Amino acid sequence: MADQGRIVILTGAGISAESGLGTFRDAGGVWAQHAVEDVATPEGFAHNPARVHAFYNDRRAQAAAAVPNAAHEALTRLEARHPGEVTIVTQNVDALHERAGSRNVIHMHGELARALCAACGHRWPAPAAMAPDDACPACGAAATRPDVVWFGEVPYGLERIDAALAAADLFVAIGTSGQVYPAAAYAQHAARLGAGTLELNLEPSANSRGFDVARHGPATRIVPAWVEEVLGS
Ligand code: BJW
Numbered sequence: 001m002a003d004q005g006r007i008v009i010l011t012g013a014g015i016s017a018e019s020g021l022g023t024f025r026d027a028g029g030v031w032a033q034h035a036v037e038d039v040a041t042p043e044g045f046a047h048n049p050a051r052v053h054a055f056y057n058d059r060r061a062q063a064a065a066a067v068p069n070a071a072h073e074a075l076t077r078l079e080a081r082h083p084g085e086v087t088i089v090t091q092n093v094d095a096l097h098e099r100a101g102s103r104n105v106i107h108m109h110g111e112l113a114r115a116l117c118a119a120c121g122h123r124w125p126a127p128a129a130m131a132p133d134d135a136c137p138a139c140g141a142a143a144t145r146p147d148v149v150w151f152g153e154v155p156y157g158l159e160r161i162d163a164a165l166a167a168a169d170l171f172v173a174i175g176t177s178g179q180v181y182p183a184a185a186y187a188q189h190a191a192r193l194g195a196g197t198l199e200l201n202l203e204p205s206a207n208s209r210g211f212d213v214a215r216h217g218p219a220t221r222i223v224p225a226w227v228e229e230v231l232g233s
Contacts, residue, residue, distance in 0.1 A: 004230055005084035008168040008195070009075060010186055012091045014175020014202055018220045019066040019096055025177050040150045049132040049145075056146040057129045060112045063093070064128075068100035071174070071223035076101040078227045087164040089157070091176060091183055093148050106157040106164075108183065114147035123147055155182065168195040172226075175200070175219050178207035187211055200226060 013023035023029045038044045039055045079086040079102055088097055088105045093112045097105045110116075115126040115134075119141035126146065127134075134144045149155050165171065171190035178184045187197045188210055199205060199214040200222050208214050215222050 004082075004196075005169040006087075006164075006167050007078070007082065007084060007170045007172065007230075008087045008089060008164045008186075008190065010089045010091070010171070010173045010176060010183055011075075011097070012174070012176025012183075014177075015071050015219045015223070016066065016069075016092055016094055016096055017175065017202075018071070018218060019069045019094075021062060021066050021094060021096075023175075023177075025179065036151070041152060042150055045145060045150070053130045053132060053146070056112065056148070059093070060126065060128065060146075063095065063112050066094065066096065068096045069220050071219035072096050072100035072102070074224040074227040078230060079104060081231050084169070085167075087168075089161050089164070089183070089186070091180070106160055108149070108155040108157050108161065110146070110148035110156060112146065112148065115144050116147035117141060117143055118145050119143040158182070161186075165190045165195070166193050168193070170198065171195045172198045172200060173205070173207075173211070174223060175202070176205065178205040198226070 017023050024031050034055060039052050045052045075088060086104060088102055090097055090105060090107055091109045093110055095113055113126055114123055115130060116123050117136035120136060120139040122136055122138035124137055130144060133142050135142055136144055165186060168190050171187055173187055187207055191197050197211040199208055199211040201216060202218060203216055
């Protein structure tokens with residue numbers, strides 16, 4: 001494995017699975033219960049905002065009730081003790097990395113805990129339950145939505161992510177199926193820029209063979225084991 005100085009970690013739904021939050025594409029996952037075009041596209045929201053708010057209100061309540069697991073906690077130890085910079089790029093909209101104590105976290109697909117006004121762009125902490133007729137606290141428009149990134153929208157933090165990937169010595173993907181872009185291209189991109197690549201996932205992802213090293217198993221087992229290796233080396 002390459003020098004492990006600057007580490008960029010991409011996380012997906014699999015890291016929160018053992019905290020009780022469902023993944024998207026596993027059997028029985030979120031997309032087995034809801035049509036993706038109904039709840040995770042701007043068109044679905046325009047067609048039926050009440051349905052989309054109900055979906056995210058439920059997910060917000062589930063995320064608030066969940067607690068960080070041993071994998072989130074291991075990444076917090078890594079950030080605190082590793083001499084090089086550790087950047088977490090998460091596709092997850094839960095706050096389990098922050099609640100475990102991680103500080104350098106980029107939420108590329110937004111956050112359940114935030115609300116966004118589609119009329120003026122104002123952002124604020126989301127209430128437990130959002131509804132289509134909620135007024136924006138800045139401009140008063142009834143155009144509020146969850147501050148999450150749906151298909152066809154541009155993910156957040158792309159410049160910071162590009163800079164972190166360009167400087168990375170090691171890129172690690174944890175608990176993500178590798179099916180959603182641009183995140184799915186980050187391992188290949190980081191490798192082209194000179195980083196070593198490591199996959200930590202329950203099973204081989206769509207991109208597994210593109211990583212230098214892949215380890216498979218539950219995140220609560222394989223992530224703490226890898227962190228202890230890095231901190232011990
Ligand atoms: C465990 C485990 C355990 C389980 N331990 N592991 C054709 C080709 C290429 C691209 C496109 C295309 N057509 C359209 C696109 C673009 C599109 C896209 O990628 N579509 C694909 C479906 C093909 N992407 C977009 O539209 C994005 N925007 C974009 O591209 O803008 C253009 C642009 C980009 C860059 C610059 C300028 C312009 C936006 C994507 C938004 C995704 N949004 C969602 C919803 C967010 C809000 C919410 O949470 O509701 O994000 S969809 C959903 O998928 C969510 C996730 O973050 C994302 C990724 O899912 P993830 O995390 O990988 O979960 P799963 O379930 O797929 O996988 C879980 C994994 O964990 C599995 O591998 C399990 O094995 C594993 N696991 N238990 C360890 N215990």
